[in-house]
Amino acid sequence: MSLKNRRLSGIYVILGLMLSVTPMTGFAQETTSSEIESIAKEMEFYVMPQSGPFRPDQITIANQAAIADWARSGHSDASSEAFAHWNEEGEIPPACATCHAGAGFRAFHGLDGSAPGLPEAPVPTGGVVDCDTCHNPGLGKINEITFPSGLVHPVSSTAEVSCMTCHQGRAAGSMITRAVGTQDEDRVDPDLSFINPHYAVAAASWLGGYGGGGYQYPGKEYSGRFFHARPLATCVSCHDPHSLEVAQESCMTCHQDGTPDNIRLSRISFDGSGDLDKGIRADIAANAKRLHALLIEYAQDIAGTPMVYDGHRHPYFFADANGDGRIDEVDGSAVPYNAWTPRLLKAAYNWKFVTSDAGAFVHNPHYALELLYDSLEDIAQPLGHDIAAWNIRR
Template identity: 65%
Template sequence: MRRILIPLVALCTILPAASAYLSHTMSSNAQEANGETPIYVMPKSGPFAPEQVAIPQSEYIAAWARSGHSDASSVSFSYWNDAGSIPPVCSVCHSGVGFRSFHGLDGSTPGLPEHPVPVGGVVDCETCHNPGLASISAISLPSGLSHPVNAGEASCMTCHQSRAAGAMVERAVSGKAEDTPDPALTFINPHYATAAATLLGGYGGMGYQYAGKDYSGRFLHARPVSTCASCHDPHSLSVAEETCLTCHADGKAENIRISRNSFDGSGDLKKGIRADIAANAARLMGMLEDYATRVAGVPIHYDGHQHPYFFTDANGDGVADLADGKPVPYNAWTPRLLRAAYNWKFIGSDAGIHVHNPHYALELLYDSMEDLADPLDIDFAGLNLMR
């Protein structure tokens, strides 16, 4: 038998420690056996590895950590890093601190933060799990609507509602000549990720809704998928395709038709309704460009990577004109052009609009194209589009 020699000094160190450990463990076990709560509890004897130690909610924390809501390096949260602080109006959705201040969840008076918020924040756990969310009963939209919500919807509805509404566009163009460029007009941006706004449809009034037209209201879908978290994992933000399979033959939303009508004039009912929306959006963009050149008199160029997105392209080469090294914002807006461009951008700002409210999107596209068709002398009925 091989002997293992332990130095006397080491043995004198180990034995008291082992004795203390055993004494404490037995003491803790005795306390638990007597129904007492131990002061602290040592882990059970090993061997064990770190991955075997359970961390409460670890699965959800890991999913959130991989999601866009936690990505502090993304433009959504790093845009203001050089400035060192986030403006109050932007902080509501781009910082957990700003969100809690806006709703008074930090003990402050509800409303926009009084001061800029430090950078570095994200959509953190408290943004969606703060107990105070249960006290929020309604969310105000830019259209003026106060929409009732529950605690599970409050966060989503606050930050995905858009920053503009059709009423804002109407106020800007009211009283102006339909087809006369007005240098006082500038593009009104609906902002980004507008799912909550599109979900509410005509009821929410976030798109520009033409007078005399009826619009689809909130897209209620089926009862099991009536809320944001019904389809989106609230931590990873991934779409639960298996939920779609409850009623549809395909789990991929872009392949789901959800209508027996063709809205883009193709007559193809085998493709998903997303394709109809994309086709009509492309057609509307073509009409916007044609109108800008022929009616407004100044060609227009769209660049989705820089604000205000629509720029002057006087020579029509497909590139924005530059002044002092910077692209020139489009400045020949007419009321008719601004309304249609707002709707086009509003629809494109929700990548999932084909799920959230496809018919509202198609109605806005149709009406915008119909409005532009007259000054362009287009036989709109001949396009065989359906509203």
């Protein structure tokens, strides 16, 4: 039976009931079908509404939808490496708990009643970035975030507080400067070790040279905070705060193609390919790949010890003294790369910084390209490469 017929049937029943309690005055016999249909049409909205507060199955509960989105996101995945890394120990060190457990985050900002700062004791495992991490009422009182470079950046929204606290990395270019001092650029220093910018450094990328996340070569100018375009002003301007997915519809406000990978931003071929049809992400990836190759070449030819990179275990760069392409081991443990020179450390840090932000091509493509170009230019010199021949651009 069609929806219309079901509605009419309901009207007929109601009219029948009305007639059954009305004195027979000849009304029923004189009422035609067309009149009944006319009455039914007038009463249709009141008898069976198609939607609205009378249909519970069609009422959207915003909070329920938000929780469902969060439950499917990386922020809630307690089994992921970000939260399960310390499961065997049963507790998370204070320095790590700030971002790898909701309780640690609240302790860091003093939202749990403690004094702001690192948690006083390790935090039990099992926590994630929960609702109270981003919706705690006390977040509104925080008006600045300190970055590893020492920059104190003002914030005006709770979203900025939550995102910038944990997506700033744990190192800065200034740490590289202090570590290498004034040593000869190509002299191996056994006291040097890799300095890791950490993971998901989106906020540091976004602030660019102003934030000082990357190693910035003396005499060079670097792009500052990437303002993108209004009204895109914070992380949640592009990322759904619960599912974390990118709202590609926002991209199409200005870009013909809303797919992030296809967005170009510039009519300059930064990777020297001359291909302007691909997205800017491809240029950044190509220059990062070229820099990685030079790191490996430099380690063998200049530092004198071949290097192997393994992105799945810290400290990522390992020694390969016999050059067989396999990580050296001592007593079953991998040997960290131990032939760092100032020049190699600077370039390796920048490579890791740029590649640690999967969205660098959106967060601040200019800064990423500048760091890669300057690192390529610097490390290519002792290797005898002519960077001009590559036709890459800064």
